[in-house]
Amino acid sequence: PSITPDWEVLVVNDGSSDETGEVLTRCKGITAIHHPVNRGYGASLKTGIRSAQYDRVLFYDADGQFRREDIPALYEAAMECDMATGKRSKASDAPLLRRPGKKILSWTANYLVGQKIPDLNCGFRIVKREILLRYVHLLPQGFSASTTLTLLLLKEGFDVKFVPVTIERRVGTSTVNIFSDGFETLMLIVRLVTLLDPLRVFLTASGFFFVIGLAWGLRYYLQGRGISIATLFMLISGTLTFLIGLLADQVSALRREYHR
Numbered sequence: 001p002s003i004t005p006d007w008e009v010l011v012v013n014d015g016s017s018d019e020t021g022e023v024l025t026r027c028k029g030i031t032a033i034h035h036p037v038n039r040g041y042g043a044s045l046k047t048g049i050r051s052a053q054y055d056r057v058l059f060y061d062a063d064g065q066f067r068r069e070d071i072p073a074l075y076e077a078a079m080e081c082d083m084a085t086g087k088r089s090k091a092s093d094a095p096l097l098r099r100p101g102k103k104i105l106s107w108t109a110n111y112l113v114g115q116k117i118p119d120l121n122c123g124f125r126i127v128k129r130e131i132l133l134r135y136v137h138l139l140p141q142g143f144s145a146s147t148t149l150t151l152l153l154l155k156e157g158f159d160v161k162f163v164p165v166t167i168e169r170r171v172g173t174s175t176v177n178i179f180s181d182g183f184e185t186l187m188l189i190v191r192l193v194t195l196l197d198p199l200r201v202f203l204t205a206s207g208f209f210f211v212i213g214l215a216w217g218l219r220y221y222l223q224g225r226g227i228s229i230a231t232l233f234m235l236i237s238g239t240l241t242f243l244i245g246l247l248a249d250q251v252s253a254l255r256r257e258y259h260r
Contacts, residue, residue, distance in 0.1 A: 013033065033047055033051060058075075065167050070163075084126050084162075112196050112197050115154070121146045125146075199249035
Protein backbone atom coordinates (compact mmCIF):
# COMPACT_ATOMS: atom_id res chain seq x y z
CA PRO A 1 0.00 0.00 0.00
CA SER A 2 1.06 3.57 -0.54
CA ILE A 3 2.01 5.63 2.47
CA THR A 4 -0.72 7.96 3.69
CA PRO A 5 -0.24 11.63 2.74
CA ASP A 6 -1.06 12.65 6.32
CA TRP A 7 2.41 12.78 7.77
CA GLU A 8 4.93 15.15 9.33
CA VAL A 9 8.71 15.16 9.47
CA LEU A 10 10.32 16.03 12.80
CA VAL A 11 14.10 16.50 12.91
CA VAL A 12 15.74 16.69 16.33
CA ASN A 13 19.06 18.52 16.30
CA ASP A 14 20.79 17.24 19.42
CA GLY A 15 23.13 20.13 20.11
CA SER A 16 25.16 19.73 16.91
CA SER A 17 28.39 21.72 16.84
CA ASP A 18 28.49 22.04 13.04
CA GLU A 19 26.05 23.84 10.70
CA THR A 20 23.24 21.31 11.09
CA GLY A 21 21.01 23.80 12.89
CA GLU A 22 21.39 26.43 10.17
CA VAL A 23 20.73 23.92 7.41
CA LEU A 24 17.56 22.70 9.11
CA THR A 25 16.15 26.21 9.42
CA ARG A 26 16.39 26.58 5.62
CA CYS A 27 14.61 23.28 4.93
CA LYS A 28 10.93 23.49 4.04
CA GLY A 29 8.33 20.88 4.93
CA ILE A 30 9.97 19.79 8.18
CA THR A 31 9.71 20.76 11.82
CA ALA A 32 13.14 21.22 13.38
CA ILE A 33 13.56 20.89 17.14
CA HIS A 34 16.85 22.04 18.61
CA HIS A 35 18.49 20.90 21.84
CA PRO A 36 20.80 23.66 23.14
CA VAL A 37 23.30 21.00 24.26
CA ASN A 38 23.89 17.36 23.39
CA ARG A 39 21.48 15.33 25.52
CA GLY A 40 21.84 11.88 23.96
CA TYR A 41 20.17 9.60 21.43
CA GLY A 42 17.38 8.55 23.77
CA ALA A 43 16.65 12.15 24.74
CA SER A 44 16.26 13.04 21.06
CA LEU A 45 13.81 10.19 20.54
CA LYS A 46 11.77 11.28 23.55
CA THR A 47 11.64 14.86 22.28
CA GLY A 48 10.34 13.62 18.94
CA ILE A 49 7.81 11.28 20.57
CA ARG A 50 6.34 14.03 22.72
CA SER A 51 6.22 16.46 19.79
CA ALA A 52 4.64 14.07 17.25
CA GLN A 53 0.99 14.59 16.29
CA TYR A 54 0.02 11.37 14.52
CA ASP A 55 -0.88 7.93 15.85
CA ARG A 56 2.32 6.22 14.70
CA VAL A 57 5.94 7.34 14.90
CA LEU A 58 8.75 6.34 12.54
CA PHE A 59 12.29 6.44 13.94
CA TYR A 60 14.86 7.18 11.24
CA ASP A 61 18.52 7.87 12.09
CA ALA A 62 20.29 10.64 10.21
CA ASP A 63 23.56 8.78 9.64
CA GLY A 64 22.52 7.32 6.28
CA GLN A 65 22.38 3.69 7.42
CA PHE A 66 18.74 3.12 6.51
CA ARG A 67 17.07 3.26 3.10
CA ARG A 68 13.87 5.15 2.32
CA GLU A 69 12.93 2.24 0.05
CA ASP A 70 12.40 0.04 3.14
CA ILE A 71 9.81 2.36 4.70
CA PRO A 72 6.76 0.96 2.79
CA ALA A 73 7.42 -2.61 3.97
CA LEU A 74 7.92 -1.37 7.53
CA TYR A 75 4.75 0.71 7.29
CA GLU A 76 2.70 -2.20 5.98
CA ALA A 77 3.82 -4.40 8.88
CA ALA A 78 3.22 -1.60 11.40
CA MET A 79 -0.44 -1.35 10.37
CA GLU A 80 -0.95 -4.89 11.68
CA CYS A 81 0.97 -4.74 14.96
CA ASP A 82 2.04 -2.48 17.82
CA MET A 83 5.64 -2.05 16.64
CA ALA A 84 7.42 -2.97 13.42
CA THR A 85 11.20 -2.82 13.71
CA GLY A 86 14.00 -3.49 11.27
CA LYS A 87 15.90 -6.76 11.17
CA ARG A 88 19.30 -6.04 9.72
CA SER A 89 20.62 -8.63 7.33
CA LYS A 90 24.18 -7.36 7.11
CA ALA A 91 26.73 -8.84 9.49
CA SER A 92 27.67 -6.63 12.40
CA ASP A 93 30.59 -4.29 11.85
CA ALA A 94 31.08 -3.77 15.59
CA PRO A 95 34.71 -3.44 16.70
CA LEU A 96 36.25 -6.57 18.20
CA LEU A 97 36.35 -5.09 21.72
CA ARG A 98 32.59 -4.35 21.62
CA ARG A 99 31.48 -7.80 20.48
CA PRO A 100 31.65 -9.54 23.89
CA GLY A 101 29.43 -6.83 25.39
CA LYS A 102 26.95 -7.16 22.54
CA LYS A 103 26.88 -10.95 22.97
CA ILE A 104 26.26 -10.67 26.70
CA LEU A 105 23.54 -8.06 26.17
CA SER A 106 21.88 -10.21 23.50
CA TRP A 107 21.96 -13.32 25.71
CA THR A 108 20.54 -11.38 28.66
CA ALA A 109 17.77 -9.91 26.53
CA ASN A 110 16.77 -13.32 25.15
CA TYR A 111 16.74 -14.73 28.67
CA LEU A 112 14.57 -11.90 30.02
CA VAL A 113 11.85 -12.21 27.39
CA GLY A 114 12.08 -15.96 26.96
CA GLN A 115 12.61 -15.89 23.20
CA LYS A 116 15.29 -15.19 20.61
CA ILE A 117 15.18 -11.58 19.43
CA PRO A 118 16.16 -11.26 15.73
CA ASP A 119 17.49 -7.70 16.12
CA LEU A 120 17.65 -6.14 19.56
CA ASN A 121 18.56 -2.53 18.88
CA CYS A 122 17.81 -1.56 15.29
CA GLY A 123 16.83 2.12 15.34
CA PHE A 124 14.64 1.86 12.23
CA ARG A 125 11.10 1.23 13.49
CA ILE A 126 7.45 2.34 13.51
CA VAL A 127 5.58 2.33 16.83
CA LYS A 128 2.11 3.33 17.99
CA ARG A 129 2.45 6.71 19.68
CA GLU A 130 0.04 5.84 22.51
CA ILE A 131 2.36 3.00 23.51
CA LEU A 132 5.42 5.23 23.30
CA LEU A 133 3.80 7.82 25.55
CA ARG A 134 2.97 5.09 28.07
CA TYR A 135 6.62 4.04 28.41
CA VAL A 136 8.58 7.14 27.39
CA HIS A 137 9.51 7.86 31.02
CA LEU A 138 11.33 4.52 31.20
CA LEU A 139 13.56 5.14 28.18
CA PRO A 140 17.15 6.14 28.99
CA GLN A 141 18.77 9.29 27.66
CA GLY A 142 21.57 7.47 25.87
CA PHE A 143 22.11 5.09 22.96
CA SER A 144 20.36 2.16 24.71
CA ALA A 145 16.86 3.60 24.23
CA SER A 146 16.14 1.32 21.25
CA THR A 147 17.16 -1.78 23.19
CA THR A 148 15.05 -0.80 26.19
CA LEU A 149 12.00 -0.12 24.03
CA THR A 150 12.27 -3.48 22.25
CA LEU A 151 12.51 -5.39 25.52
CA LEU A 152 9.73 -3.42 27.18
CA LEU A 153 7.23 -4.13 24.42
CA LEU A 154 8.16 -7.80 24.13
CA LYS A 155 8.04 -8.31 27.89
CA GLU A 156 4.70 -6.53 28.19
CA GLY A 157 3.17 -8.76 25.53
CA PHE A 158 2.77 -6.28 22.67
CA ASP A 159 2.71 -7.50 19.08
CA VAL A 160 6.16 -6.83 17.61
CA LYS A 161 7.12 -7.70 14.03
CA PHE A 162 10.68 -7.80 12.67
CA VAL A 163 10.99 -6.70 9.05
CA PRO A 164 14.16 -7.36 6.99
CA VAL A 165 15.92 -4.11 6.05
CA THR A 166 19.11 -3.31 4.16
CA ILE A 167 21.84 -1.35 5.91
CA GLU A 168 24.07 1.10 4.06
CA ARG A 169 27.52 2.24 5.15
CA ARG A 170 27.32 4.86 7.89
CA VAL A 171 27.98 8.49 6.94
CA GLY A 172 30.61 9.86 9.32
CA THR A 173 32.17 8.10 12.30
CA SER A 174 30.41 6.48 15.21
CA THR A 175 30.25 8.46 18.46
CA VAL A 176 30.15 5.27 20.53
CA ASN A 177 33.05 5.08 23.00
CA ILE A 178 34.20 1.55 23.84
CA PHE A 179 34.90 2.32 27.51
CA SER A 180 32.20 4.80 28.54
CA ASP A 181 29.50 3.15 26.42
CA GLY A 182 30.73 -0.27 27.52
CA PHE A 183 30.09 0.77 31.11
CA GLU A 184 26.69 2.11 30.04
CA THR A 185 25.94 -1.25 28.43
CA LEU A 186 26.79 -3.00 31.70
CA MET A 187 24.50 -0.62 33.59
CA LEU A 188 21.83 -1.21 30.95
CA ILE A 189 21.93 -4.95 31.65
CA VAL A 190 21.51 -4.33 35.38
CA ARG A 191 18.75 -1.80 34.73
CA LEU A 192 16.83 -4.08 32.38
CA VAL A 193 17.06 -6.98 34.82
CA THR A 194 15.69 -4.91 37.69
CA LEU A 195 13.07 -3.21 35.53
CA LEU A 196 11.67 -6.09 33.50
CA ASP A 197 11.96 -9.34 35.43
CA PRO A 198 13.93 -9.13 38.68
CA LEU A 199 12.19 -12.14 40.24
CA ARG A 200 13.33 -14.42 37.41
CA VAL A 201 16.96 -13.50 38.01
CA PHE A 202 16.76 -13.52 41.82
CA LEU A 203 15.02 -16.91 41.78
CA THR A 204 17.89 -18.32 39.73
CA ALA A 205 20.45 -16.94 42.18
CA SER A 206 18.37 -18.12 45.15
CA GLY A 207 18.12 -21.62 43.71
CA PHE A 208 21.89 -21.70 43.22
CA PHE A 209 22.48 -20.88 46.90
CA PHE A 210 19.95 -23.50 48.05
CA VAL A 211 21.40 -26.25 45.85
CA ILE A 212 24.96 -25.56 47.01
CA GLY A 213 23.84 -25.31 50.64
CA LEU A 214 21.83 -28.53 50.58
CA ALA A 215 24.56 -30.45 48.75
CA TRP A 216 27.20 -29.26 51.21
CA GLY A 217 24.91 -29.91 54.18
CA LEU A 218 24.04 -33.43 53.00
CA ARG A 219 27.73 -34.30 52.83
CA TYR A 220 28.28 -33.16 56.42
CA TYR A 221 25.11 -34.94 57.60
CA LEU A 222 26.11 -38.27 56.06
CA GLN A 223 29.52 -37.97 57.74
CA GLY A 224 27.77 -37.44 61.10
CA ARG A 225 29.23 -33.94 61.48
CA GLY A 226 25.93 -32.05 61.85
CA ILE A 227 25.22 -28.81 59.99
CA SER A 228 28.17 -26.72 58.88
CA ILE A 229 28.43 -22.95 59.04
CA ALA A 230 28.84 -22.87 55.25
CA THR A 231 25.53 -24.71 54.84
CA LEU A 232 23.71 -22.23 57.07
CA PHE A 233 25.32 -19.34 55.21
CA MET A 234 24.18 -20.69 51.84
CA LEU A 235 20.62 -21.39 53.00
CA ILE A 236 20.29 -17.96 54.63
CA SER A 237 21.73 -16.31 51.49
CA GLY A 238 19.23 -18.17 49.33
CA THR A 239 16.32 -17.09 51.54
CA LEU A 240 17.42 -13.44 51.60
CA THR A 241 17.98 -13.44 47.83
CA PHE A 242 14.47 -14.80 47.28
CA LEU A 243 12.91 -12.16 49.57
CA ILE A 244 14.86 -9.36 47.88
CA GLY A 245 13.64 -10.69 44.54
CA LEU A 246 10.01 -10.51 45.71
CA LEU A 247 10.51 -6.91 46.83
CA ALA A 248 12.28 -5.95 43.59
CA ASP A 249 9.48 -7.55 41.55
CA GLN A 250 6.84 -5.44 43.33
CA VAL A 251 8.85 -2.25 42.84
CA SER A 252 9.34 -3.11 39.17
CA ALA A 253 5.62 -3.68 38.63
CA LEU A 254 4.73 -0.39 40.32
CA ARG A 255 7.27 1.52 38.25
CA ARG A 256 5.98 0.11 34.95
CA GLU A 257 2.41 1.00 35.90
CA TYR A 258 3.25 4.50 37.15
CA HIS A 259 2.35 6.50 34.02
CA ARG A 260 -0.29 4.24 32.53
